[in-house]
Amino acid sequence: MLLTYRALKRRALAKKLAITTPNGIGESSYVRIGGIDQWISVRGEDRANPVVLELHGGPGASNHVFVPRTRAWERHFTIVRWDMRGAGKTFAAGGPEGQGEMTLDRVYADALEVTHHIRTRLGVDKLLLVANSFGTVTGLRLARNHPELYSAYVGTDQNIIGGGRDTSAYEALLARLAQAGKKKERAKIAAMGPDRSAWSAGQWSEYARTVVTTDPLTYDTMKTVVMRSLWFSPSHNLRGLRAYLKGMTFSEQLGPQAMTVDEYAEGTAFRLPFFVFQGESDVLTPPEPARRFHDDVTAPVKGFALIREASHFAAFRHPDRFLDLMLTKVRPVVTGAAAGR
Structure with missing residues (x-):
């Protein structure tokens, strides 16, 4: 009965996702990027709209499962979703042995290749860079170093690692565990210490899981948004779901690498909105460090906004609110048109 309901739901969602507008685009395929085949989809109802390149989080957590939730975005933007090496269909195609070099530098180079591929494929000069969660580590670097390729940068679930200066999220987790009387779990996290650059991949993953499961709003979002999107994804069969989850585990090795990043040392000057x-x-990625970084940024245009009633995965829990921000704050800047839906 459960699998029958899943099949019916997936069929209905697939119908909802059909792009039927005359100037629309809906295509997906493997593209040779960084020496391996990587999965890229391009979807939108009007090719004249700004082109968004999404950088997904995780690491290894493809955004393709959220396409039904973000269908309305495709009326206003052409959205490029890319399964990075180690993620989603890219991982499924090559398996662990076919992912090549798993480093942040390699992911950065891949992102530049994807950018040039899309610019050529769609005939546009610049892409609108939208990064979420773990993808923001690479996103900041791309935006900082290549303003000639991107019309603006938008970060959500924005990571500010900052060379380990801010430990507020870690301290807050210890406090939640103490308040809940979870002495064993608190001792385990306390033993790891606040220096994330010293954590192993397993410790990094353990920390993330503990954060998610100890905060009611984040845990609810994980169940009702993330896991539900996974289970009913029209583009993932059961084998695809298994590969998706294995890819996330495989990609955990990137986590500790990111903990050595210092965004302030890399620079707060951005030559794009x-x-x-x-x-x-x-x-998981608290708003206070993100706000402080934003306040220190110099850019032609900049903006910061909070999404109410949202923890991590804010854009996917409230895709309508995120779209409103994109339409009122971002799209007018990149198109020169008046704000409005």
């Missing part, structure tokens, strides 16, 4: 839209109750 810069925006951060953060869940107001995010406990």
Whole structure:
């Protein structure tokens, strides 16, 4: 009965996703990027709209499962979704042995290749760079170094690692565990210490899981948004779901690498419009460090906004609110048109 309902739901969602407009585009395929086949989809109802390149989080957590939730975005933007090496259909195609070099530098180089591929494929000069969660680590670097390729940067679930200066999320987790009387779990996290650059991949993953499961709003979002999107994804059969989850585990090796990043040392000068839209109750990537970084940024245009009643995965829990921000704050800047839906 459960599988029958899943099949019916997936069929209905697939119908909802059909692009039927005359100037629309809906295509997906493997593209040779960085020496391996990587999965890229391009979807939108009007090719004349700004082109968005999404950088997904995780690491290894493809955004393709959220396409039904973000269908309305495709009326106003052409959205490029890319399964990075180690993620989603890219991982499914090559398996662990076919992912090549798993480093942040390699992911950065891949992102530049994807950017040039899309610019050529769609005949556009610049892409609108939208990064979420773990993808923001690479997103900041791309935006900082290549303003000639991107019309603006938008970060959500924005990571600010900052060379380990801010440990507020870690301290807040210890406090939640103490309040809940979870002495064993608190001792385990306390033993790891606040220096994330010293954590192993397993410790990094353990920390993330503990944060998610100890905050009611984040845990609810994980169940009702993330897991539900996975289960009913029209583009993932059961084998695809298994590959998706294995890819996330495989990609955990990138986590500790990111913990050595210092965004302030890399620079707060951006030569393109810069925006951060953060869940107001995010406990994984708290809004306060993201706001402080935004405030220190110099950019031609910049903006910061909180998404109410949202923790991590803010854009996917409230895709309508995120779209409103994109339409009122970002799209007018990149198109020169008046704001409005």
